[in-house]
Amino acid sequence: MTTAAETLARPARVGFASRAWRFVARHSLTVYALLAVAYLMLPIAIVILFSFNHPTGRFNYVWHKFTFDNWIHWNSVLGIQSALEKSLEIALLATFVATALGTLIALAIVRHRFVGRGATNVVVFLPMSTPEIVMGSSLLALFLNEQNTIQLGFWTIFIAHVMFIISFVVVTVKARLIGFDRHLEEAAMDLGANEWTTFQKVTLPLLAPAIIAAALLGFALSIDDFVITYLNAGPVQTFPIFVWGVARVAVPPQVNVVASAIFLVAIGLGLANVVWQYRAAKSTRGGT
Amino acid sequence: MGSFLHRHRSLTPYLLLAPGMLWLAIFFLVPMVFLGYQSLQSGLFPHFQFTWEFSNFSSALSGYHTQLVRSFVYAGIATLACLVLAYPLAYWIAFRAGPWRNLFLLFIVAPFFVTYLVRTLAWLNILADQGPVVRVLRDVHVLGPDGRLLATTFAVVAGITYNFFPFMALPLYVSLEQIDPRLLEASKDLYASSTQSFLRVTVPHSMPGIVAGTLLTFIPAAGDFINAALLGTPNQAMIGNVIQAKFLESLDYPTAASLSFILMGTIMVMLLI
Numbered sequence: 001m002t003t004a005a006e007t008l009a010r011p012a013r014v015g016f017a018s019r020a021w022r023f024v025a026r027h028s029l030t031v032y033a034l035l036a037v038a039y040l041m042l043p044i045a046i047v048i049l050f051s052f053n054h055p056t057g058r059f060n061y062v063w064h065k066f067t068f069d070n071w072i073h074w075n076s077v078l079g080i081q082s083a084l085e086k087s088l089e090i091a092l093l094a095t096f097v098a099t100a101l102g103t104l105i106a107l108a109i110v111r112h113r114f115v116g117r118g119a120t121n122v123v124v125f126l127p128m129s130t131p132e133i134v135m136g137s138s139l140l141a142l143f144l145n146e147q148n149t150i151q152l153g154f155w156t157i158f159i160a161h162v163m164f165i166i167s168f169v170v171v172t173v174k175a176r177l178i179g180f181d182r183h184l185e186e187a188a189m190d191l192g193a194n195e196w197t198t199f200q201k202v203t204l205p206l207l208a209p210a211i212i213a214a215a216l217l218g219f220a221l222s223i224d225d226f227v228i229t230y231l232n233a234g235p236v237q238t239f240p241i242f243v244w245g246v247a248r249v250a251v252p253p254q255v256n257v258v259a260s261a262i263f264l265v266a267i268g269l270g271l272a273n274v275v276w277q278y279r280a281a282k283s284t285r286g287g288t
Numbered sequence: 289m290g291s292f293l294h295r296h297r298s299l300t301p302y303l304l305l306a307p308g309m310l311w312l313a314i315f316f317l318v319p320m321v322f323l324g325y326q327s328l329q330s331g332l333f334p335h336f337q338f339t340w341e342f343s344n345f346s347s348a349l350s351g352y353h354t355q356l357v358r359s360f361v362y363a364g365i366a367t368l369a370c371l372v373l374a375y376p377l378a379y380w381i382a383f384r385a386g387p388w389r390n391l392f393l394l395f396i397v398a399p400f401f402v403t404y405l406v407r408t409l410a411w412l413n414i415l416a417d418q419g420p421v422v423r424v425l426r427d428v429h430v431l432g433p434d435g436r437l438l439a440t441t442f443a444v445v446a447g448i449t450y451n452f453f454p455f456m457a458l459p460l461y462v463s464l465e466q467i468d469p470r471l472l473e474a475s476k477d478l479y480a481s482s483t484q485s486f487l488r489v490t491v492p493h494s495m496p497g498i499v500a501g502t503l504l505t506f507i508p509a510a511g512d513f514i515n516a517a518l519l520g521t522p523n524q525a526m527i528g529n530v531i532q533a534k535f536l537e538s539l540d541y542p543t544a545a546s547l548s549f550i551l552m553g554t555i556m557v558m559l560l561i
Contacts, residue, residue: 033380036373037395040453043410044402050413061416101308112301120305127316129503131511131555133528134548137535138319141326141545163315166308224404226514227528231535243405247518251409259406266401267394274390 044263051256058250070253074261077254083242084258090154090238091222094161099215101162102169103207109170110177127167135164136231143232152234160228165218172217176210220266327545336541344546352530352547359526360554362441362516363509366448370456370505371498373449378460378497379490382467396457404451408518411447412438415519444524447515452508456501463497464490507555527551 024031054065075081109120127135139160143150150156184206188198226240233241243255327344329336349356381392399407414421415437425431437443467490475485513528527547534544 029376029380029384032376033385033392036377037392039373039450040395040399043407043414043450044398046410046413047402047406050410061413062418101311104304105308108301108304112304114298114301117301120309123309123312123317127312129507129555129559131507131528131551133511133513133531134323134552135316135319137531137544137548138323139315140535141322141541142315142319144541145322145326159315162311166312170308220400224400226404227511227532231532240403240405243403243409247405247409255406255409259403262403263398263401267398270394270397270401274394277390278387 047256047263048260051253051260053253053256055253060251060253060256070257074254074257077252079237079242080239080252080254080258083237083239086154086236087223087239090157090161091219094158094165094222095215095218098162098165098218099169099211102166102214102218103173103211105166106170106173106177110174110180124167124170127164128171132164132225132227133231136160136228139163139228140231152232153236156232156234157229157236157238160232161222161225164225164228165221168217168221169214172214173207173210176207180206216269223262323545323548326541327549329542329545331542333539333541341542344542345550348543348546349550351543352527355525355527355530356547356550356554358524359510359528359551362445362448362524362526363506363512366445366452366509367456367502367506369445369449370453371460371501374453374457374460374501378457378464381461382464383469393458393461396454396461399450400454405514405518408447408451408514411443411450411519415443415446438519439521439524441520441524443519444515444526447519448509448512451512451515452505455504455508459500459504460494460497463494463500467493503559510555511551 050060050063051070052066052068053060053063054067054069056062056064105120105124108114109117109124139156143152143156185198185202188202189195193201224240226244229238230241230244237245239258243251246252246255325338326336328338328341330339330341330344331337377396381389381396385392402410413419416422417436417438422431422435422437425437426433426435431437471489471493472485475489476482480488510526511528513526513532516524516526516529527550531544531547531551534540534547
């Protein structure tokens with residue numbers, strides 16, 4: 001096989017184009033993968049690039065001039081700062097509550113056999129398989145029917161976000177719990193720890209990576225949600241709702257700045273995780 | 289507390305479940321009942337009355353079947369496009385990426401880190417009439433001199449495809465990654481060509497991923513209204529656009545509620561088939 005490839009390659013002096021073509025043919029899947037990633041990255045690159053644009057008119061569609069102004073004066077657009085703050089507040093609060101509730105459900109489903117386990121699984125699965133517009137409008141129907149007591153705003157958004165994040169937390173934590181080595185807990189109990197101490201000192205630390213992953217996912221879902229939020233927000237503006245508002249007129253470059261900043265923080269955390277996993281894999285390989 | 293739990297061990301799962309499941313019951317299941325209640329009301333805002341108005345459903349269907357059918361057609365094309373585009377990528381990451389695997393997985397989810405609306409708006413820049421894509425397509429006469437991409441069905445479907453791509457790629461990757469390489473070796477040993485072993489071993493074993501990816505892409509895509517709103521015109525309006533406008537603009541809650549039910553019901557029926 002190698003010799004065949006070498007004899008093909010050796011008469012050489014073939015033009016660059018045909019050599020390139022042979023390379024492409026041999027690595028076509030790799031080339032495709034790189035192209036696909038380029039396709040995924042293209043809009044992101046555009047968002048970041050245009051955060052540095054100095055648009056000529058109201059529209060930030062055509063590249064004109066490089067500037068840092070948008071980043072320095074990111075909050076000079078009316079409403080953008082408070083919208084971002086609202087998004088962050090809701091995301092933090094909803095993620096915290098949903099992660100706690102979801103982790104408990106996951107523990108119950110994986111650790112216990114009880115009547116109604118199947119039904120629980122179905123109820124957890126349903127929100128993930130329902131279109132957002134249906135969930136959003138059903139919640140709105142609930143709130144509208146109680147309109148004398150419930151005012152649409154911060155807390156209705158919070159309620160909605162916790163609701164749709166819970167299922168994702170359950171799924172993420174469940175995956176980790178299923179592959180969980182229960183001998184470690186048994187060992188702790190044998191050494192005299194009671195159930196609560198075992199949970200605190202053994203179960204929780206081992207589950208921590210999954211819980212953190214679930215929380216990050218929940219945070220990302222919350223800060224990005226538009227459909228459900230829009231239907232239940234009343235007068236409150238989160239960042240996506242702010243973008244929806246300006247998209248009908250003209251999107252200022254500051255929107256790109258905020259989106260780029262969110263992206264860079266998230267990708268930074270993601271890259272740190274990749275490097276950490278890579279190192280961990282390397283050290284375990286070295287250890288054995 | 290500890291001794292109480294010890295005596296009533298069978299209660300533990302229910303105590304663990306209670307807070308979260310109550311939340312889901314009150315804010316997911318109960319609202320569905322209210323949605324049903326609202327879909328059978330009649331009257332004008334804000335004086336709706338519950339009158340078992342089943343005609344809401346038939347009039348909603350006859351008024352908006354175009355948008356309903358269009359939603360499923362767009363979602364279907366986009367799901368197929370996602371599958372075709374994502375499969376080779378997921379395959380490459382699962383079998384060829386080696387140490388680069390996690391980095392490429394991060395690339396797949398990266399679009400999620402950019403606000404949905406903002407990344408959809410980025411396609412406005414890319415597909416704009418003055419943009420490079422349209423210019424090239426006009427030069428090679430794929431598009432006429434006044435041809436455009438924005439405000440067309442193509443733009444909306446392309447937007448949906450891009451936005452839901454990760455939902456397809458990730459489950460595909462997970463199922464491909466679980467295939468035991470020894471199975472592929474065995475098929476080679478039994479003189480299968482690489483095409484045969486791909487079609488008879490790889491594809492069947494990745495079926496769970498194909499099914500999961502298709503559901504995860506198709507369901508949200510059918511209910512989407514952002515791509516149609518930002519990249520299309522009312523001629524590309526999907527059922528999500530109608531529901532949203534009925535709820536928030538024309539305040540016609542009963543029609544909006546019955547349309548939501550029709551959307552969900554159709555998806556349920558498709559799931560069962």
